Amino acid sequence: MISEFIIQNAPALLIAVPLLGxxxxxxxxxxxxxxxxxxxxxxxxxxTLLGLLxxxxxxxxxxxxxxxxxxxPTLSIPMDSGGIPIRIILTLDALSALMVIMTVTVGFSVILxxxxxxxxxxxxxxxYTLFLLLIASVLGMFTTGDLxxxxxxxxISSLAAAGLVAYKVEKGKAVEAGLKFLMVSAIGxxxxxxxxxxxxxxxxxxxxxxxxxxIQWTPLDKxxxxxxxxxxxxxxxxVPMHYWTPDAYSMAPAAVTAMLxxxxxxxxxxxxxxxxxxxxxxxxYAVIGWTLITLGVLSMVVGxxxxxxxKDIKRLMAYHSISQTGYMLLGxxxxxxxxxxxxxxxxxxxxxxxxxxxHIFNNALYKGLLFLTAGAVILRxxxxxxxxxxxxxxxxxWTMILFIIGALAIAGIPPFNGFASKFLIYxxxxxxxxxxxxxxxxxxxxxxxxxVKVFHSVFMGPRLPEYADVKEAxxxxxIGMAILSGLVIITGLFPEFFVQHLIAPxxxxxxxxxxxxxxxxxxA
Amino acid sequence: xxxxxxxxxxxSADLLYAGILIFGFYVIMHGHxxxxxxxxxxxxxxxxxxxxxxxxxxxxxxxxxxxLRFIVQESAGLVLFLGIALVAVGFGTTVxxxxxxxxxxxxxxxVPFGSNPGELNTGGVMPLMNIAVGLEVWGAxxxxxxxxxxxxxxxxx
Amino acid sequence: xxxxxxxxxxxxxxxxxxxxxxxxxxxxxxxxxxTILTSSVNLxxxxxxxxxxxxxxxxxxxxxxxMVLPTPHALTLTNIVIGVATTALMLSFAVIIYRRYGxxxxxxxxxxxx
Numbered sequence: 001m002i003s004e005f006i007i008q009n010a011p012a013l014l015i016a017v018p019l020l021g022x023x024x025x026x027x028x029x030x031x032x033x034x035x036x037x038x039x040x041x042x043x044x045x046x047x048t049l050l051g052l053l054x055x056x057x058x059x060x061x062x063x064x065x066x067x068x069x070x071x072x073p074t075l076s077i078p079m080d081s082g083g084i085p086i087r088i089i090l091t092l093d094a095l096s097a098l099m100v101i102m103t104v105t106v107g108f109s110v111i112l113x114x115x116x117x118x119x120x121x122x123x124x125x126x127x128y129t130l131f132l133l134l135i136a137s138v139l140g141m142f143t144t145g146d147l148x149x150x151x152x153x154x155x156i157s158s159l160a161a162a163g164l165v166a167y168k169v170e171k172g173k174a175v176e177a178g179l180k181f182l183m184v185s186a187i188g189x190x191x192x193x194x195x196x197x198x199x200x201x202x203x204x205x206x207x208x209x210x211x212x213x214x215i216q217w218t219p220l221d222k223x224x225x226x227x228x229x230x231x232x233x234x235x236x237x238x239v240p241m242h243y244w245t246p247d248a249y250s251m252a253p254a255a256v257t258a259m260l261x262x263x264x265x266x267x268x269x270x271x272x273x274x275x276x277x278x279x280x281x282x283x284x285y286a287v288i289g290w291t292l293i294t295l296g297v298l299s300m301v302v303g304x305x306x307x308x309x310x311k312d313i314k315r316l317m318a319y320h321s322i323s324q325t326g327y328m329l330l331g332x333x334x335x336x337x338x339x340x341x342x343x344x345x346x347x348x349x350x351x352x353x354x355x356x357x358x359h360i361f362n363n364a365l366y367k368g369l370l371f372l373t374a375g376a377v378i379l380r381x382x383x384x385x386x387x388x389x390x391x392x393x394x395x396x397x398w399t400m401i402l403f404i405i406g407a408l409a410i411a412g413i414p415p416f417n418g419f420a421s422k423f424l425i426y427x428x429x430x431x432x433x434x435x436x437x438x439x440x441x442x443x444x445x446x447x448x449x450x451x452v453k454v455f456h457s458v459f460m461g462p463r464l465p466e467y468a469d470v471k472e473a474x475x476x477x478x479i480g481m482a483i484l485s486g487l488v489i490i491t492g493l494f495p496e497f498f499v500q501h502l503i504a505p506x507x508x509x510x511x512x513x514x515x516x517x518x519x520x521x522x523x524a
Numbered sequence: 525x526x527x528x529x530x531x532x533x534x535x536s537a538d539l540l541y542a543g544i545l546i547f548g549f550y551v552i553m554h555g556h557x558x559x560x561x562x563x564x565x566x567x568x569x570x571x572x573x574x575x576x577x578x579x580x581x582x583x584x585x586x587x588x589x590x591x592l593r594f595i596v597q598e599s600a601g602l603v604l605f606l607g608i609a610l611v612a613v614g615f616g617t618t619v620x621x622x623x624x625x626x627x628x629x630x631x632x633x634x635v636p637f638g639s640n641p642g643e644l645n646t647g648g649v650m651p652l653m654n655i656a657v658g659l660e661v662w663g664a665x666x667x668x669x670x671x672x673x674x675x676x677x678x679x680x681x
Numbered sequence: 682x683x684x685x686x687x688x689x690x691x692x693x694x695x696x697x698x699x700x701x702x703x704x705x706x707x708x709x710x711x712x713x714x715x716t717i718l719t720s721s722v723n724l725x726x727x728x729x730x731x732x733x734x735x736x737x738x739x740x741x742x743x744x745x746x747x748m749v750l751p752t753p754h755a756l757t758l759t760n761i762v763i764g765v766a767t768t769a770l771m772l773s774f775a776v777i778i779y780r781r782y783g784x785x786x787x788x789x790x791x792x793x794x795x
Contacts, residue, residue: 005613026595027595072617155763175777175778177793179708179775179778180793187702639740675780
């Protein structure tokens with residue numbers, strides 16, 4: 001009975017549980033710190049379980065829809081509505097499910113990490129409220145099937161993330177970073193709403209599937225797509241609008257930075273979702289595909305070249321995450337550029353989309369891991385300047401090993417997951433345009449060089465006198481990082497299994513516009 | 525240093541306070557019949573809190589109510605909203621379903637078709653959610669004003 | 682022409698907002714620019730919901746006539762609420778920045794630009 005309720009309402013509970021946790025944590029936090037920690041842990045565990053349940057349901061039973069306020073969860077078109085889905089509908093296809101898995105695993109590890117690393121700060125009641133709100137909003141962005149609903153979750157994520165970035169005030173620097181992030185997000189949000197308004201004014205619908213079934217390629221639709229791409233590319237930190245990324249990533253607490261990676265990928269998900277599912281074949285896919293590819297290549301090159309001279313460890317990693325975002329844009333962009341050509345699509349287009357999506361998943365894992373190791377180092381020695389680090393490998397062996405795993409994964413070295421997804425991207429992009437593939441490989445080599453430098457200057461060398469009695473990171477930090485590194489290794493060792501069972505369905509769901517429409521609008 | 529306004533201003537603020545409160549509650553309660561609702565009514569009531577701060581002082585307000593009360597009010601409003609939405613699952617419908625509408629119980633009168641003089645006892649869960657949102661916005665906007673003021677004061681100290 | 686007037690105002694307001702954000706150096710004025718930009722989108726949404734001869738979708742003591750769909754108004758209200766939250770957060774940031782840096786001029790707020 002109870003389990004039936006949970007299964008039936010799992011998509012709504014997935015968002016409602018972290019929201020409830022967020023709203024109650026200021027009150028529960030008044031009892032004591034330990035009770036609050038337990039509460040947050042319980043909420044995130046429940047959310048993780050629900051997320052995995054939802055993903056299981058989607059992967060076994062196909063696209064899942066959930067209609068708010070209807071008599072039954074799948075009643076997307078009420079009898080008396082004249083064939084229009086008037087309610088807010090959550091739509092979860094395989095891609096959403098994959099992203100939900102990513103969010104809950106990273107969220108769970110990050111909260112575990114954060115419970116110990118940030119336990120002695122002040123203002124924690126707001127911290128966990130914002131953190132759970134952030135997780136809820138990201139899950140909302142991944143699961144919603146409504147354009148305006150997406151906008152609302154986008155704004156919630158911007159506000160929560162900006163508050164978290166500015167959480168350590170630190171002589172105003174963190175606030176400056178938060179302000180930059182909020183400014184970019186707010187302008188992006190306004191543009192997105194303008195695009196929503198343009199589409200609504202023409203087609204009288206906000207549901208993505210309903211809009212997709214009617215959309216043309218009028219000049220207004222082109223304007224709307226441009227606004228959407230600008231807004232979401234700015235929020236995911238792609239190159240022309242990337243300047244907020246290093247500031248926000250470097251000033252936020254480590255746990256928040258790891259979550260910010262997922263947040264920026266939620267915007268990326270939105271970008272892909274709207275290009276493929278909302279516009280689909282109506283857009284001139286070659287032009288838009290090449291736009292994404294250009295953004296991707298620029299992000300890759302600019303990100304990695306800016307990363308090399310950085311002295312601040314988190315700033316360096318932030319530039320690397322810009323460059324990794326480039327790979328995803330490149331992979332999915334190539335898929336979009338050949339969307340209309342079935343032969344090319346099946347020869348390398350799907351592989352490119354799979355590579356891009358797999359890279360989103362992998363990047364969240366290893367990038368989160370790297371930011372967490374950087375946070376552990378900073379927690380123990382109190383500085384993020386790499387020139388003042390050195391010899392930490394003697395005292396922080398486990399952190400060092402976890403860092404190596406993350407660094408090798410981001411550089412695309414074989415037994416780790418970065419290689420698996422990058423290989424898919426190289427292979428398919430080479431068939432599309434060899435030059436792009438070569439650029440991607442060069443960027444990968446530069447990434448490796450950059451991380452060898454970081455490894456050397458942080459962990460290698462003689463034991464420095466000022467860090468002689470530095471202790472290993474606390475156990476709860478290590479557990480959080482170990483979960484992520486375990487997943488990095490597992491996805492790296494068995495890439496075929498993951499690609500076949502998780503990634504390929506997601507890639508096909510993304511490219512299959514009619515399947516998405518049929519799930520929401522019925523057999524039409 | 526306490527920065528109070530003159531006696532006349534404080535007395536007028538006292539008078540206005542009741543009026544603003546009643547108007548705010550009116551907007552909240554009629555949210556399902558007229559333009560307005562929880563957010564608007566809550567914002568109106570929060571201006572009453574701001575009025576008290578202007579007429580008296582920040583310290584005077586904190587002596588009257590604590591920040592904790594607003595925090596509790598904000599959380600309670602949000603939890604009430606989410607709770608009302610989630611209870612719908614128990615009725616075999618989905619989250620946010622209006623299970624009280626036309627049920628004959630609380631806010632459950634059948635809405636007359638077409639133009640009508642406005643029956644307050646309709647709308648199902650919507651008036652309840654308006655009340656929840658009203659409480660939340662009242663608490664939240666008051667907190668925003670209070671925290672910003674405390675931020676500015678730190679500078680002077 | 683008359684029916685298109687609101688859209689022209691929307692574009693003008695949006696341009697004023699963007700110009701303010703780009704050209705002004707004072708943080709508070711930049712926030713004002715953002716608010717103007719948000720208002721232009723709100724006006725756009727409200728204009729989308731306008732139908733000639735339509736009446737407001739309120740049944741209480743309503744006159745006879747065709748009602749407009751309230752969805753655009755709901756969207757506008759949601760955006761206003763989000764705008765309030767954004768403005769409040771931004772102003773709080775400005776307070777902290779003014780306290781730590783002693784200025785709200787964006788050219789002087791550059792601790793992070795290395």
